[in-house]
Amino acid sequence: MKYEPAEIEKKWQRFWEENKTFLTKPQGKKSYILEMFPYTSAQIHMGHVRNYTIGDVIARQKMMAGYSLLHPIGYDSFGMPAENAAIKQKIHPADWTYRNAETIRRQLKLLGLSYDWNREVITCAPDYYRWNQYFFLKLFEKGLAYRKKSIANWCHSCKTILANEQVIDGKCWRCSAEVTQKELEQWFFRITAYAEELLDSSGLSGWPERVKIMQANWIGKSIGVEIYFPVPDLNRVLSVFTTRPDTIFGATYVVLSPDHPLVSEITAISKNKSEIESFLERSRKAKDPEEMAKEGVFTGIKARNPVNNEEIPLFLANYVLAGYGTGAIMAVPAHDSRDFEFAKVCDLPIREVILPLPTGERVGVGGGGGGALQAAYEEPGTLVNSGDFSGLASEEAKEKISAWMEQTGIGKRTLHYRLRDWCISRQRYWGTPIPIIYCEKCGVVPVPESELPIILPRDVAITGTGGSPLDIASFVNCTCPRCKEKGRRETDTMDTFVDSSWYFLRYASGDWKDKPFDPKEVNFWMPVDQYIGGIEHAILHLLYSRFFVKTLRDLDLVNFNEPFTNLLCQGMVIKDGAKMSKSKGNVVDPEEMIKKYGADTVRLFILFAAPPEMDLEWSDHGMEGCWRFLSRVWNLAENLAPSPALLPAGERMEILKKSPATLRRKSLGEGDKEFLRWQHQTIKNVTEDAVNRFQFNTAIARLMEFSNFLSAAATDKNNISGANLAEGLKTIALLLAPFCPHFSEELWEKLAGQPSVFSQKWPEYNPEFLIETEHEIIIQVNGKVRGRLKITAGISEKEVKSLACSDSKVAALLAGKEIKKIIVVPDKLVNIVIT
């Protein structure tokens, strides 16, 4: 019988449904394997297939290794695509979503993934999102959820806030209308309160280094000093932030951002009023900050450098960010490239205060008035022209100057982060309603917990053309929970990243009804032992989830600090050198591939073509190769006649149809020994590659080699007994089971006579069988391979040397030369060094 995946896979999936007990063997050792849940778009794509296949391999291997396994799946289902589908296709987002979830569920089942389907969650169900509302209230109580005005991307035509990703070249992705910045009252989660803790990566030892670095950069901690510059004209003190207090004596001017709060006061008294106003106008209009040239304007006002009372000019310039630090800087053009650039543009003086070399050598001799300095010198060095601090090294100077500033009240040591609070307000329909009521008398009032969930109303006009879709009387009008007078509901919904920040907790607690999760179960299963997802979540989702877990810990709801102990970021699936996408027309449909080759071949190829972290180039030819491998193993088993379980030792067999071979069974000769060595070496290699290193590609290569060995042995090249051949195929079934579950189960049943390969223990190798009695060693002369030598294991180094030198080819090379030294690497090589 030929290998026909369709039947096998159908049969197996039925079997799996009926035998879920494999998933829930109650044992001491737990393993929680999780892949990022899919967004409920119309169908899955190859990226999903890769993600879930990797997770499934890990999960199934854990299962066989005796772990109690949690391997859940669900649907991330709130969000814009559902609304857009509603607008385009005139279908309700809920209907669209549930229909898609069904398709996805069916497709995931086709892949033969080992999910515990009883734990499914869908985030758009009131049963789920009510807990978003619950957490919101908890955060609100603690002051971690708050409302404030903030600037966001606003589309005039759609009348809604857009996410940054939805602004393409400054235009709305749907209507192509110009996007502008608009100040809106919005809800935030105070993630900055956890900045320091999120920066601590000590609980992330199992994360890729680059993800930790990306998060650290995102949080962007800077240690520095706030320095107070008196501005007598304004009768005010201007506060600037710097990380380089060691350069303070080189400050030749100060700069405010165009959005600094003092700008209006400055404009009011400035003699350059019209110049300032035209500059402000230009910078307000400027769209692309990346391509903006440095531009600024002198205010006509002076500030006093507090360290030396020197009067320096005060500028407004577009290169200073309003949202970072104090929105104002001291400019040290000699030692900061941006200040240097601006000083050149405006022809401002440049004063060096740090020298690069102890000898006093200069990068470019500057002096006053711009001088000949070629570029800013930003490295540490020795201070000059710096009052009492001259002669100190930068690091020491930073310390001393900071301390002195604190003593004299000139400045204060401080910290700044790039991380901003998380804006969770969306003027969108398809999301979790924010459980807040506005009352004229009581102000902002949280909905009492007992009134949750605030159900997202179904009958709402979603046109995408005007205002918040929830802004309808039946939803908005309500009674204030406090004074029982008329109230008005918040019409914004939550960012969908809120949904995905805690779904892994919900999975872990089965069907808990009156709480978001059962802390006992969650504390047992969590943290996730292995999380698998794309790198695109490196900052957003992964940072939000970490934040959420920390807040829940502080609410005494969980007892751990980090959600994901180990993280694997798989690479993209690409074709013709580009990521698969509809617009590029290079999409390969997973379901079509499954139909053509079977799920196991698809899984095998995707695991074999590249290591998980690397990008994977799709190849139809590569698929064929994996198909051939499975077919070969299948045929080998098929031809093991009549029934391997009953095969008497020494039975003569016909192995391959096309090239029949008669096998001679030696009683316990070299054939058996070699077989055992191959078998156990394969177990060792596959386990090390797949389990310890997640190098599935090489693990599969080892299985292919073993199967090639068995094939060759069976065609009378080597000798192998029928019993050994059956043993070998059983080993393949066991080791291949995580990769190709359907195929392996069928193969196992064929050979063992009963199910299931997944009730078997993951095989272990016996080191005794790996011991070789003979080694082939390489003979090198001056580092070049000149011969090879078979030696018996355990012979002395002296013997090896003399054997190597007497090799005929080697001897010829040695003739008339002096041997300087001989290096012996036991059981591997001999290197003879001659003159």
Next chain:
RNA sequence: GCGAGGGUGGCGGAACUGGCAGACGCGCCAGACUUAGGAUCUGGUGGGUAAUUCCAUGGGGGUUCAACUCCCCCCCCUCGCACCA
């Protein structure tokens, strides 16, 4: 600009602590079986050379008996951040 990761046959990729460069697979070539094969099986396959052998892991130096692997300089590609003071 800063940060991270890469650069190995015609292709995807192996080579874990320095020890036979190219495992495994694809593709290609030859053969077998065939009316036929884009099915299957067998063998070959980095490049040069008639040949002993020589040249090859982005380029150039170095350390070493021995370097894809370690050190220094340079080039190129991908991703992330991008005036964060």
